[in-house]
Amino acid sequence: VANTIHELFTRKLESIGTIVPAARDCLSLLHGEVRHFDAHQDIVVDGQRPHYCTMVISGFVCRYKMLSAGTRQIMSFHLPGDIPDLQSLFLKTMDHSLAALVPSELVLIPHRVMLDIVQRCPELGHLLWRDTLIDAAVFREWMIGIGRRTAYVRIAHVLCEIIVRMRALRLQDGPRFDLPITQTDIADALGLSNVHVSRTIRELQGNGLLQYRPGSITVLEWERLKEAGDFDPMYLHLNRSEAA
Amino acid sequence: VANTIHELFTRKLESIGTIVPAARDCLSLLHGEVRHFDAHQDIVVDGQRPHYCTMVISGFVCRYKMLSAGTRQIMSFHLPGDIPDLQSLFLKTMDHSLAALVPSELVLIPHRVMLDIVQRCPELGHLLWRDTLIDAAVFREWMIGIGRRTAYVRIAHVLCEIIVRMRALRLQDGPRFDLPITQTDIADALGLSNVHVSRTIRELQGNGLLQYRPGSITVLEWERLKEAGDFDPMYLHLNRSEAA
DNA sequence: CGTGTTATTGACCAACATCAAACTTAGTGG
């Protein structure tokens, strides 16, 4: 698994920046305990003060928060190579939770290991800082979607985002994408009801943009889907424009 | 003005963390050109590649993005001491704009000055990193609001947030706060229409929680306002709980 | 004292939520 970890992490970092030669050695210092999580299992919980960050090795993970009304807001999705809670390195108390959406494997990287890497190699530190800034850029884009776009545009947009990120990490290509999330997950991410998501996906299918099956989507017309989603991948700040 | 800059910046950093003695010297390296901006004037524009960051000295500033439909989404408000575009240090192309809401003064700090500070004093770098992470935490909280809270709760929430941040920077206290933003600004920040904001603020007043006048609000019942806004300041990750 | 900006009010409407029931699919055990 150790090889996989560094391979995934390298791929992730290369998708958002350049790894200087000196940083490659530092990168190999990254290690931690590997743990398996079941579908819907919490990985880190709101209010906790973890002493480690986690990196996704396999599966599909989300950050979310439960509101007093009992509703859930999902704030991001994460793919293999991502470090969803890198922020806990400097924000000691979690202000949201992290959970697996499907059975997933993650490495638990102690904070002191991360800090050691960041101190030994500032270039790598800056790349990680950049990663958290991209994280924030995605939050801003979601805010825009939830605040000002219709359900139809919003759903097309978030699907475009996930697809582009999968491609950038070279996890999947081709028109068919394994997307292990339910319509209720999409609803909770976009501030909609599952019912309305169902209807709207139906509409996207009716317009011939994509085909939805539980567990996967097939893109039929990529250009028109991007257009429908008002999607410009610039906010993802990826290296090459993998969005072509 | 130079004194003010360092004083404001120190206050800001002290509100979110601890400045180690070694960092104090580094802090004094911070400098740049001071510029005045009129109300509604853009400071940095979407798509630009600035070679500097900006710090607010006086006034009130927001980050926003215009959508293809001509609507505006405001993504954050910023007070004196804030560096709203610190991210441009590592994300070279702006994915949104920065504008003054009222006549404001900002320092333009060249990126190489910031990088120099960060390299000489990693502790200060980490504190700045922490600042961008808090930024992201605020975005998440706004996402939750826009996605899952009613207009009434949302407005109360954002008012609480601004008040707590003003108090933390010791810019204002007492029950009356100078808040130089219009109801249209609030609407664009929360994904509402100005009409509905007007009605809802009226409702908040009717319930005796606050008094709104263009340019200022007076808090009549702080505890009840926090409750109405489902407000827990923890996500601001401030040092002392200034929210009491 | 006009003039522009911001706030308020009313009438009407659309997007989306909620509730409830039916349907589809995959997995499980007999």
Added chain:
DNA sequence: CCACTAAGTTTGATGTTGGTCAATAACACG
């Protein structure tokens, strides 16, 4: 191989929040 179950999706009926449009009112400023 066939019930049986559980999770997820679909559909219909109905309700509500908040949007849009348009007119009026309240200020602030020169």
